[in-house]
Amino acid sequence: MKAIIIGAGLGGLLSAARLSQAGYQVDVFERLPITGGRFTNLNYKGFQLSSGALHMLPHGPSGPLAQLLKEVKADVRIVRSDKATIRMPLKMSRPDYGKGFKDIYFNDFFTPLSHRDRMKIALLIVSTRKSRPTGSTVNAWVRTQFKDEWLVRFADSFCGWSLSLKSDSVPVEELFEIIENMYRFGGSGIPIGGCKGVIDALEAVIASNGGRIYTKTEVSKILLENGRAAGVVVGDKIYEANLVISNLGHAATACLCSEALSEKTYSSYLKMLENLQPSAGIKICLAADEPLVGHSGVLLTPYAKRVNGINEVTHVDPKLAPPGKHLTISHQYVAPENVKNLEAEIELGLNDLREIFPGKKYEVLLIQSYHDDWPVNRASSGMDPGNETPIPELYVVGDGAKGKGGIEVEGVALGVAATMKKILC
Ligand SMILES: Cc1cc2nc3c(=O)[nH]c(=O)nc-3n(C[C@H](O)[C@H](O)[C@H](O)COP(=O)(O)OP(=O)(O)OC[C@H]3O[C@@H](n4cnc5c(N)ncnc54)[C@H](O)[C@@H]3O)c2cc1C
Numbered sequence: 001m002k003a004i005i006i007g008a009g010l011g012g013l014l015s016a017a018r019l020s021q022a023g024y025q026v027d028v029f030e031r032l033p034i035t036g037g038r039f040t041n042l043n044y045k046g047f048q049l050s051s052g053a054l055h056m057l058p059h060g061p062s063g064p065l066a067q068l069l070k071e072v073k074a075d076v077r078i079v080r081s082d083k084a085t086i087r088m089p090l091k092m093s094r095p096d097y098g099k100g101f102k103d104i105y106f107n108d109f110f111t112p113l114s115h116r117d118r119m120k121i122a123l124l125i126v127s128t129r130k131s132r133p134t135g136s137t138v139n140a141w142v143r144t145q146f147k148d149e150w151l152v153r154f155a156d157s158f159c160g161w162s163l164s165l166k167s168d169s170v171p172v173e174e175l176f177e178i179i180e181n182m183y184r185f186g187g188s189g190i191p192i193g194g195c196k197g198v199i200d201a202l203e204a205v206i207a208s209n210g211g212r213i214y215t216k217t218e219v220s221k222i223l224l225e226n227g228r229a230a231g232v233v234v235g236d237k238i239y240e241a242n243l244v245i246s247n248l249g250h251a252a253t254a255c256l257c258s259e260a261l262s263e264k265t266y267s268s269y270l271k272m273l274e275n276l277q278p279s280a281g282i283k284i285c286l287a288a289d290e291p292l293v294g295h296s297g298v299l300l301t302p303y304a305k306r307v308n309g310i311n312e313v314t315h316v317d318p319k320l321a322p323p324g325k326h327l328t329i330s331h332q333y334v335a336p337e338n339v340k341n342l343e344a345e346i347e348l349g350l351n352d353l354r355e356i357f358p359g360k361k362y363e364v365l366l367i368q369s370y371h372d373d374w375p376v377n378r379a380s381s382g383m384d385p386g387n388e389t390p391i392p393e394l395y396v397v398g399d400g401a402k403g404k405g406g407i408e409v410e411g412v413a414l415g416v417a418a419t420m421k422k423i424l425c
Pocket of ligand 1: 006007008009010011029030031032035036037038039042051052053055056058066085095217218247248281282331370373376377380384397398399400407408410412421
């Protein structure tokens with residue numbers, strides 16, 4: 001059996017590793033000169049910056065990605081973050097970091113609430129495990145349950161950090177799947193070597209199973225035979241296969257077989273694709289001589305104007321920065337209407353960092369923005385249309401087809417695992 005994978009991002013390489021392990025002859029075609037897509041390192045002044053992710057796995061060493069890496073025998077060490085904190089203003093009546101702040105533990109998120117609301121949270125924790133809320137957004141649900149503005153800010157900061165969305169565009173069902181996964185798999189972690197530590201390990205597995213990865217090789221068309229995916233076109237060459245897996249998201253995959261999909265029978269699939277929205281964001285990488293965050297988990301910043309959260313990965317892997325330096329990375333959600341004003345959004349993010357770290361010395365190493373066809377997520381969380389396409393033997397993996405409740409790369413892993421189950425069973 002022969003499988004072709006289009007794209008050497010995390011989803012493509014996970015699929016290639018699993019299929020090559022199962023005995024498929026695997027060819028991966030990647031248009032860029034490097035592998036890993038939005039999940040690899042970029043070396044800059046001795047710092048291991050990244051092409052996308054913040055070197056953080058949402059569920060650390062026991063999450064879906066860690067499990068899949070173990071299953072394919074990829075040699076990656078993932079270290080659980082020591083804690084996660086939330087930066088609060090000193091006075092809730094004057095919610096501004098400029099007037100002073102304190103940090104509380106993530107698990108103590110309810111402490112700023114009234115006694116009555118804390119009791120309500122405790123009851124909801126029990127009742128929502130039995131019967132999940134449905135049919136609204138996180139924002140609308142929080143507002144119907146609580147009058148307190150704090151929880152809306154907390155939800156926005158959490159959704160902005162982990163999904164690059166505002167809480168008013170996340171379905172409440174998705175949040176409860178995420179919470180369930182947090183109970184099940186635990187909190188975040190950092191792979192040694194950062195994103196590239198994962199990518200290198202997967203490439204080693206693929207090579208040892210006889211798979212091949214071709215960089216600078218763009219697929220221009222997916223071939224169909226009797227209505228089934230049967231190969232791809234690269235330049236003027238045809239490569240045949242029994243199975244094609246696309247790492248490009250549903251919309252870009254559909255463009256590679258648009259002639260076949262123009263038939264009337266596929267109109268509902270094409271219509272569904274029109275509603276898929278990528279999520280946008282800005283990442284700012286800082287270098288400092290002393291720790292700014294002080295631990296290896298996220299620091300959520302619900303009272304900043306734009307920055308949703310910050311991490312400092314060098315507490316787990318000091319080699320991600322030159323000796324004695326720290327690498328600190330902030331992430332901020334960008335609303336669709338602000339994608340055209342990225343410079344203003346970046347300026348607001350930089351102002352936030354000055355308020356969050358007053359009097360601290362740091363250097364801004366790199367500012368990256370992600371949107372449209374190089375987004376934070378190809379399909380906003382909770383909107384993923386699954387891994388199957390209307391064309392037999394053509395599957396989509398990656399963050400355009402995540403599993404339910406799977407934050408970012410955990411969702412990529414859940415989607416790959418579900419696809420492999422379908423193919424290999
Ligand atoms: C700013 C930012 C911060 C993030 N932080 C985190 C984080 O801390 N933790 C986390 O879990 N996730 C994070 N993510 C999300 C994570 O990076 C992505 O979900 C993940 O990397 C997406 O992987 P993918 O499998 O969808 O592949 P992609 O990275 O999208 O790779 C697809 C590949 O396909 C190639 N390709 C496209 N077209 C063709 C073609 N025609 N022929 C051949 N090749 C083609 C592309 O060049 C690319 O290499 C972050 C993302 C961003 C942008």
